[in-house]
Amino acid sequence: MRFNNKVALVTGAGSGMGKSIALFLAKEGADIIVNDINSELANATADDINNIGQQGLSVTADISSEDEVQSMVEKSIVVFGRIDFLINNAGISDQFVPTIEQKADYWQRVIDIHLRGCFLCSKEVGKHMIEKRYGKIVNISSVVGIGGSPMRNAYGPAKAGIIMLTKTLAVEWASYNINVNSVSPGYILTPLIEKGIELGIIDDKVIIRRTPMGRLGRPEEISEAVAFLLSDAASYVNGCNLPVDGGWTSFGSYGDAFNIP
Numbered sequence: 001m002r003f004n005n006k007v008a009l010v011t012g013a014g015s016g017m018g019k020s021i022a023l024f025l026a027k028e029g030a031d032i033i034v035n036d037i038n039s040e041l042a043n044a045t046a047d048d049i050n051n052i053g054q055q056g057l058s059v060t061a062d063i064s065s066e067d068e069v070q071s072m073v074e075k076s077i078v079v080f081g082r083i084d085f086l087i088n089n090a091g092i093s094d095q096f097v098p099t100i101e102q103k104a105d106y107w108q109r110v111i112d113i114h115l116r117g118c119f120l121c122s123k124e125v126g127k128h129m130i131e132k133r134y135g136k137i138v139n140i141s142s143v144v145g146i147g148g149s150p151m152r153n154a155y156g157p158a159k160a161g162i163i164m165l166t167k168t169l170a171v172e173w174a175s176y177n178i179n180v181n182s183v184s185p186g187y188i189l190t191p192l193i194e195k196g197i198e199l200g201i202i203d204d205k206v207i208i209r210r211t212p213m214g215r216l217g218r219p220e221e222i223s224e225a226v227a228f229l230l231s232d233a234a235s236y237v238n239g240c241n242l243p244v245d246g247g248w249t250s251f252g253s254y255g256d257a258f259n260i261p
């Protein structure tokens with residue numbers, strides 16, 4: 001039980017990786033503030049956490065809204081008195097449209113949820129972490145924030161921004177005993193990706209061939225990496241971006257990456 005007596009706020013914890021991270025940390029002894037914009041999903045994750053025997057507090061909020069983030073953090077502090085861990089995970093996909101056809105409003109929405117959301121949650125939770133002189137933040141970026149992907153003109157820049165925000169906060173808050181790191185998942189089988197495959201905007205067969213390990217990732221494989229960065233084992237890791245991608249970002253050759261003779 002690595003996280004006994006710790007309190008973690010996980011954004012977008014109603015589905016996919018956020019839900020997996022929330023349950024993973026609860027199984028290791030943490031109480032969880034379960035954020036999602038969808039209250040039904042947030043309540044279901046909080047129920048699962050209560051069933052594990054930890055406290056799950058469901059808080060519905062849109063992380064791109066400053067008012068809603070402030071209320072969420074205030075409510076969490078009233079209930080728990082502190083927030084030890086923040087996992088900035090909530091996000092949406094982009095629409096994979098050519099840049100000249102991208103609608104400025106949709107572009108802005110993607111940037112707002114990912115980058116502004118990560119900034120707002122870090123700012124509000126960071127105030128309390130600074131006061132306590134303790135905290136760990138893990139931001140979920142993406143391999144799409146590391147290498148350029150055509151038609152991902154909003155998501156890619158937002159995720160790249162998250163990597164730089166991570167480094168900025170890591171060096172700004174290091175002297176307060178706050179570690180800030182990011183994880184960049186490759187393609188992980190969650191409802192977000194399942195929907196993309198269903199709509200025909202993501203081709204999983206091509207992704208599998210382009211991934212040196214020859215498969216999509218599992219949400220638990222991201223939870224393991226997040227838990228490591230939150231644990232004492234990573235006490236001197238700060239400002240790092242950890243790709244968890246089956247080798248995706250290391251592959252720089254031509255053609256398929258899997259089953260190379």
Ligand SMILES: NC(=O)c1ccc[n+]([C@@H]2O[C@H](COP(=O)([O-])OP(=O)(O)OC[C@H]3O[C@@H](n4cnc5c(N)ncnc54)[C@H](O)[C@@H]3O)[C@@H](O)[C@H]2O)c1
Binds near residue numbers: 018
């Ligand atoms: N699945 C992948 O392959 C993959 C790869 C790299 C990065 N990511 C990133 O991982 C994170 C989680 O993705 P996932 O695949 O689990 O997706 P998902 O769609 O399964 O879960 C995302 C959750 O975030 C919530 N959410 C969306 N907008 C929100 C908002 N404004 N405020 C609060 N909650 C909001 C959704 O309701 C949903 O429950 C995202 O940031 C995504 O960009 C995913």
